[in-house]
Amino acid sequence: xxxxxxxxEAWLDEGRLSINPRPPVERINGxxxxxxxxxxFRTFRGHTAAFIDLSGPKDEVSAALDRVMxxxxxxxxxxxxxxxxxxLALAVTLESVTLPADLVGWLDGRSSLARLGADGARHRAPYxxxxxxxxxxxxxxxx
Numbered sequence: 001x002x003x004x005x006x007x008x009e010a011w012l013d014e015g016r017l018s019i020n021p022r023p024p025v026e027r028i029n030g031x032x033x034x035x036x037x038x039x040x041f042r043t044f045r046g047h048t049a050a051f052i053d054l055s056g057p058k059d060e061v062s063a064a065l066d067r068v069m070x071x072x073x074x075x076x077x078x079x080x081x082x083x084x085x086x087x088l089a090l091a092v093t094l095e096s097v098t099l100p101a102d103l104v105g106w107l108d109g110r111s112s113l114a115r116l117g118a119d120g121a122r123h124r125a126p127y128x129x130x131x132x133x134x135x136x137x138x139x140x141x142x143x
Contacts, residue, residue: 003031003103004030009025009028011103016103017098020096021095036095037092037093038094039076040073040092041089042069043070044068044087044088049068083138086138087138088136088137089135091136092131093134097128097129098129098130099129
């Protein structure tokens with residue numbers, strides 16, 4: 001199901017959908033809610049692994065991913081995060097989102113940022129609650 005702005009506001013009012021902190025009405029438009037980036041990021045280190053076997057036990061997969069990812073980067077207020085061309089980063093939203101069983105969500109990067117070379121997206125499954133990690137890719141080649 002896709003909700004329009006009136007439905008999003010009604011679901012927020014009824015508690016069926018939770019976005020915390022709640023966005024002002026100006027950030028709810030059409031079938032979208034503008035959320036903001038938080039201050040936590042992770043990047044992928046330069047590595048020589050030919051592949052990561054995702055078919056193994058969850059703890060082995062997590063350990064393999066931890067070997068190629070940076071520690072969590074937490075920025076102070078006003079500090080900048082730089083996404084370089086060809087780099088992939090995970091970025092957390094400032095808002096915590098809770099979806100009910102009958103609603104699925106998508107988090108898409110802003111088209112204005114995509115035109116500058118920073119693209120990102122994330123699927124949000126029903127029953128999920130918490131901050132959303134967005135995949136961000138620096139796709140623009142600078143010359």
